[in-house]
Amino acid sequence: MKRYLALDIGGTKIACGRFTEDGLLEEKILFPTRAERGYKEILKDIVSVLLRLKTEDTIALGVGTAGPLDRIKGEIYSPPNLPGWDGVPLKKDLYENLKIPIFIDNDANAACLGEYIFGAGKGVKNMVYVTVSTGIGGGIIINGSLVHGVRDSAGEVGHQTIVPDGPLCNCGNKGCLEALSSGTAIAKRAMEEINSGKDTILKQWAKNEKITAKHVREAMLMGDEVAREIWNNAMEYLGIGIGNIITIVSPERVVIGGSIGLSGKDVIEKIREVVKRRVFLVPVDMVDIVQAELGEDVGIYGAFAVALVEMRNRGGD
Numbered sequence: 173m174k175r176y177l178a179l180d181i182g183g184t185k186i187a188c189g190r191f192t193e194d195g196l197l198e199e200k201i202l203f204p205t206r207a208e209r210g211y212k213e214i215l216k217d218i219v220s221v222l223l224r225l226k227t228e229d230t231i232a233l234g235v236g237t238a239g240p241l242d243r244i245k246g247e248i249y250s251p252p253n254l255p256g257w258d259g260v261p262l263k264k265d266l267y268e269n270l271k272i273p274i275f276i277d278n279d280a281n282a283a284c285l286g287e288y289i290f291g292a293g294k295g296v297k298n299m300v301y302v303t304v305s306t307g308i309g310g311g312i313i314i315n316g317s318l319v320h321g322v323r324d325s326a327g328e329v330g331h332q333t334i335v336p337d338g339p340l341c342n343c344g345n346k347g348c349l350e351a352l353s354s355g356t357a358i359a360k361r362a363m364e365e366i367n368s369g370k371d372t373i374l375k376q377w378a379k380n381e382k383i384t385a386k387h388v389r390e391a392m393l394m395g396d397e398v399a400r401e402i403w404n405n406a407m408e409y410l411g412i413g414i415g416n417i418i419t420i421v422s423p424e425r426v427v428i429g430g431s432i433g434l435s436g437k438d439v440i441e442k443i444r445e446v447v448k449r450r451v452f453l454v455p456v457d458m459v460d461i462v463q464a465e466l467g468e469d470v471g472i473y474g475a476f477a478v479a480l481v482e483m484r485n486r487g488g489d
């Protein structure tokens with residue numbers, strides 16, 4: 173039996189796992205990133221955990237990490253949540269310690285591939301993955317392969333302009349989907365409404381804790397009008413963004429993940445409703461819009477999938 177290692181690097185936690193080639197997750201080890209330690213210290217921990225997981229029959233390592241990055245060189249270029257990772261040679265450093273082939277992709281592309289092979293994307297050829305949590309990311313699969321684009325920048329579904337002069341986005345543009353529908357954007361809207369003196373239960377809650385998108389959803393479910401409007405606007409924009417992607421890609425399936433994306437069936441229903449209202453040239457009844465299935469393990473399944481696909485392409489199985 174051949175085995176694979178998988179590594180998912182996030183700003184708050186790092187997950188490592190060992191899989192059999194047919195997709196069984198045999199062992200998983202999680203530890204906090206403590207990103208302020210910087211690259212060298214974090215790398216030391218990663219290597220020691222991966223060496224512990226590595227068996228004699230382990231043939232490759234797949235990595236999903238925050239980008240931007242160069243997939244082929246395996247270098248990472250200053251992700252906002254990994255301070256000090258400024259052009260670090262992650263692939264080279266891992267190879268020196270592990271001596272097996274290493275394949276890297278950004279975390280959203282990896283998650284997309286993970287859902288495609290092991291989760292909600294099974295059985296189709298064309299799929300779009302959209303993850304909605306603190307940010308909005310995604311990936312696009314066409315004819316069974318991830319679309320990478322120029323310097324691995326394809327699939328950034330969160331950074332399409334939705335409102336020309338909308339709120340400023342982290343990427344530098346205004347009115348991106350991420351600046352309108354992410355958890356961060358929803359919380360920011362709530363604070364604006366609270367500060368403008370609107371009558372909302374969120375105002376009471378804000379006295380004791382930092383308001384998040386979760387609070388807005390909770391208030392909305394309790395019947396709070398201000399929260400309902402914030403939430404509905406964010407979901408309307410999300411539906412518009414996903415409708416745009418469907419118009420361009422016409423995938424058989426759209427898989428929605430992330431804490432906001434998975435917060436309730438109503439999110440999927442709202443997206444379907446907006447898509448029906450706004451997409452005319454694609455037969456939308458033939459496009460499934462579904463929830464992601466891999467849950468919190470999507471990161472390591474995705475990292476594994478990145479290596480599995482590359483090894484199969486090489487004729488490695």
Ligand SMILES: [Zn+2]
Nearest residue numbers: 331341343348
């Ligand atoms: Zn943006």
